[in-house]
Amino acid sequence: MLQLPKVIGHRGAAAYAPENTLDSFREARRRGAAWVEIDVKLTADSVPIVMHDSSLKRTTGIDRLAAEIRAADLPKDVPTFEQAIACFQELGLGCNVEIKPCEGRETETARVTVETLRRCWPAQLPPPLLSSFAEGSLAAARQAAPEFDRALLLGEIRDDWQARTEAVGAKGVNTNGQKLTAPRAVEIRKAGFTLSVYTINDGDVARALVAMGVDCVITDAPDVILKALA
Ligand code: G3P
Numbered sequence: 001m002l003q004l005p006k007v008i009g010h011r012g013a014a015a016y017a018p019e020n021t022l023d024s025f026r027e028a029r030r031r032g033a034a035w036v037e038i039d040v041k042l043t044a045d046s047v048p049i050v051m052h053d054s055s056l057k058r059t060t061g062i063d064r065l066a067a068e069i070r071a072a073d074l075p076k077d078v079p080t081f082e083q084a085i086a087c088f089q090e091l092g093l094g095c096n097v098e099i100k101p102c103e104g105r106e107t108e109t110a111r112v113t114v115e116t117l118r119r120c121w122p123a124q125l126p127p128p129l130l131s132s133f134a135e136g137s138l139a140a141a142r143q144a145a146p147e148f149d150r151a152l153l154l155g156e157i158r159d160d161w162q163a164r165t166e167a168v169g170a171k172g173v174n175t176n177g178q179k180l181t182a183p184r185a186v187e188i189r190k191a192g193f194t195l196s197v198y199t200i201n202d203g204d205v206a207r208a209l210v211a212m213g214v215d216c217v218i219t220d221a222p223d224v225i226l227k228a229l230a
């Protein structure tokens with residue numbers, strides 16, 4: 001089983017600070033999170049950055065694709081993955097690194113992500129957990145750096161969940177908590193996989209999911225969920 005905290009701050013603490021920024025990671029820490037989840041993708045010059053969308057528009061106002069901008073031209077509030085890792089070291093934060101490749105860059109994004117982790121991840125922090133909806137990225141991560149644990153992200157749990165999870169050598173399933181049913185939660189836990197849910201910001205919902213067997217709740221409001229689960 002993976003060693004995960006009960007609560008992980010989604011994109012830092014996205015309810016309180018601009019998502020996937022150093023401020024958001026600091027806010028997550030201040031609000032009690034021991035880990036954060038971030039999204040990693042590549043710039044045009046293959047620098048890993050912390051950014052959810054393919055385009056910079058929603059979060060920065062700049063109408064450019066991440067895959068088309070060079071790292072040197074990024075707005076200051078978009079951290080590189082290395083800057084994020086340095087921030088985690090300063091704060092003592094663990095991390096669920098979601099590999100979020102732009103289309104066609106599944107393998108490259110995974111390789112650069114694990115190369116960066118090998119080079120920069122601080123030994124004193126808990127080992128990071130890699131996750132992705134992109135099975136090609138998880139397969140590439142496994143091949144390049146099998147030492148990093150993986151979880152498969154599934155928008156919903158279908159009958160093929162176990163075969164797909166095992167195909168990428170993942171120890172965990174991270175799924176949409178709003179769609180998870182109790183029988184599926186039991187099935188996943190019984191099969192020996194760690195079960196995490198996103199993105200749960202309501203304390204009662206979090207409690208119900210944990211009662212179903214969920215190990216870890218990924219949330220925009222870590223203080224709210226920590227309090228609800230205390
Ligand atoms: O990793 C959990 C969650 O972040 C997956 O969905 O779209 O918020 O990256 P998304």
Ligand code: MG
Pocket residue numbers: 037038039098
């Ligand atoms: Mg994510």
